[in-house]
Amino acid sequence: MSIIVEKMGLEDIDELIRWRMTVLREVFSIPEDEDTTALEAENRRYYERQLEADAHTAVIARENGETALGCGGICYYQEMPSPDNPNGLCAYLMNIYVVPGRRHEGIAQDIVSRLIADARTRGVTKIYLETSEDGRKLYHDLGFRPMEDYLKWEPLK
Numbered sequence: 247m248s249i250i251v252e253k254m255g256l257e258d259i260d261e262l263i264r265w266r267m268t269v270l271r272e273v274f275s276i277p278e279d280e281d282t283t284a285l286e287a288e289n290r291r292y293y294e295r296q297l298e299a300d301a302h303t304a305v306i307a308r309e310n311g312e313t314a315l316g317c318g319g320i321c322y323y324q325e326m327p328s329p330d331n332p333n334g335l336c337a338y339l340m341n342i343y344v345v346p347g348r349r350h351e352g353i354a355q356d357i358v359s360r361l362i363a364d365a366r367t368r369g370v371t372k373i374y375l376e377t378s379e380d381g382r383k384l385y386h387d388l389g390f391r392p393m394e395d396y397l398k399w400e401p402l403k
Contacts, residue, residue, distance in 0.1 A: 250311055251360040254304040256297050262304055263290055264401055271376045273378075296321060300396070303364045304359045307353050316344035318357040320373070322364060331372045339375035354384055361385040362388065 253263055266289050267282060276282065296302035297369055301323070307316040319341040327334040339361060344353045374393075377385055 247253060247311050248313070249307050249356055251305050251307045251356050253364075254306055256294065258304075259290065259293050259297075261306070261314075262293055262317075265306070265314075265343065268339060269317070269341050272343070273342070280391065304341075305360050307357050311335075314340075315348050316353050316357055318342040318354075318361055318363040321403045322365075322368065322370065325372075333369055333371075335368060335370045337368075337370045339373055342375075342381065354370055354381070358384065359386055 262389050263286055267286060270276060270282075270285070271278065291300070297304070302319060302321045303316065304319045307318075308314055318339070320337050320339050322335065322337050325331065325334050325336050339358065342354055342357060344351075344357075362373065362376070373390075375385060375390065377390075
């Protein structure tokens with residue numbers, strides 16, 4: 247088995263959208279029969295803008311260069327420079343997914359490692375992510391640590 251993780255571009259946008267919707271359906275438990283047309287359109291606009299601006303790197307893992315087994319992405323943004331991030335460059339790791347039945351074979355590690363390498367070539371030293379309990383060990387093994395003193399704002403209802 248030979249797994250190759252390759253970068254995707256605007257020419258791959260239809261495949262990127264299919265993978266993104268697969269991830270969202272699983273993570274958010276969206277039923278297969280639910281209309282996601284508007285969500286798909288927003289994701290398409292995101293990819294068009296961010297890939298064009300080189301502010302997002304999307305990758306896909308293929309077995310023997312053919313069968314797609316998983317995907318991942320990382321988006322880049324600027325925050326104010328600080329002692330722990332002098333250049334202010336940050337990244338957010340997202341959309342890491344491997345098809346059921348092929349998990350725990352190192353494919354996700356290959357995807358994440360490829361995205362970390364992409365971030366490092368850009369001078370990024372601050373990478374964030376959200377994870378499920380299932381993914382925690384993978385990220386820990388790659389050097390990610392829990393963050394303290396962070397809160398997430400949610401609009402009051």
